[in-house]
Amino acid sequence: MLALRPVALxxxxxxxxxxxxxLLGVTSLVDDEDSLREKILDSLASFAKAEASQGPENYFFVLEDPDSGCLHGCSDILATAGFPEPFYSLRNRPFISSSRELDIQHGVPTLSLCHDLSEQTLLRSFHMDAALAGxxxxxxxxxxxxxxxxxHPLRFADSCISEIVGYSTASGHSPFWEAVGQHFFDLPYAEAERLCALQGRGFLVELMPQYPIYIPMLAQPAQDCIGRIHPDAKEACDILVDEGFSPTQYVDxxxxxxxxxxxxHELRSIIQSRVATSYLAAQSGQGRPWLLSNDRLQGFRAIVAPLDEAPGDVTGLDHAMLQALQLEPGDPVRSIAL
Structure with a gap:
């Protein structure tokens, strides 16, 4: 039984x-030993923080097979986007121009550099082994x-954001990057993505244009990329949309x-999950699947398991489920149906 747990060194x-x-474009997960070690150490410090307040913490989780110790996926939460520097995005909105003499008013869609999304909680680093997709x-x-x-609501903002990887070709070319970013950085998309993953977004802002980019002036392939999801990121997007997330006017x-x-207050797993008292009960393995977790901090665990009866004030779990969640009968367990 695979379980999601906090990362360890x-x-x-x-x-x-x-x-x-x-997937190319997941800049929060880069194949660099020093970067990953720092990410792990930051996560360990975040889980160890006793004070329940929102700050720059990141909580990094891994999906593990406890029997083999093999990892099959990961994800994390950045409690506050924009620590220590602003969290930059491109805002897609029309620029309105008008002429009184000609009685003409016209809106032209533009992309403008902004940091409107700073101070929100950021969900990132989602990755699964290909065999587990779907x-x-x-x-x-x-x-x-x-x-x-x-x-642990006091550790996070009142709203969450997540950047979905945009379109690039199988060979790693991004039509949008080639139409916009490459003119200012003279770097291929994959190299710029890696540089951002290792150094953060600060260098981007130093070189990106500070004035609006008029979308109709971009080549059509680049325009078509705006708000477009990479095919391999569709599942990550669909899961969040089912939760209650919606697209915004912001793009990467x-x-x-x-x-x-x-x-x-609108996300399903937050508002509909319920905490009940666990007890030991044999399960047939044929019941409806539920997401289950304990409510601990450093000892957090979460699993998927079929339950013969829907949780109420009490939740029956078999021995394997209790063990995976590191619970004893009588401990609280949080649940929500798949």
Missing amino acids: SDLPQLRRLARER TPLAQLTSRARLLFIAA LFDAGPTLQGRN
Whole structure:
């Protein structure tokens, strides 16, 4: 039974494999030992923080097979986007021009550099082994982050955002980057993406134009990329949309992939999950699948498991489920149906 748990420093070698296999454009997960080690250490410090307040913490989770110790996926939560520098995006909105003499008013769509999304909680670093795509374990790896937020609301903002990887070709070319970013950086998309992953977005802002980019002046392939999802990112997007996330007017600086946003009081795994008292009960294995988690901090665990009876004030779990969640009968367990 696979379980989602906080990352450990001993996971570093396997995380490098996951990072090598991740979708181009996931800049929060890069195949660099020093970067991943720092990410792990930051996460360990975040989980160890006793004060329940929102700050620059990141909470990094891995999907593990406890029997083999093999990792099959990962995801994380940045409690506050924009720490220590602003979180930059491109805002897609019309620029209105008018002429009183000609009685003409016209709106031209533009992209403008902004940091409107700073101070919101950012869901990122979602990656799964290809063999698990489309399974309930993908939902576990993504949605369990919201169960963690539900259990520790004071550590996070009142709304969450997530950047969905935008379109690029199989050979790693981004029509949007080639039409916009490459003119200012003279770097291929893949190299610029790696540089951002290692150094942050600050260098982008230093070189990106500070004035609006008029969308009709871009080549049509670049225009078509604005808000377009990479085919391999569709599942990550669909899971969040099912949760209650919606597209916004903001897109990514690199590939113009969409940014989704959801208010915590509207997200299904936060508002509909329920905490009940666990008890030991045999399960047939044929019941409806549920997402289950404990409400701990450093000891957080989450699984997918079939339950014969829907949780109420009490929730029956078999021995394997209790063990995977590191619970004893009588401990609280959080649940939501798939």
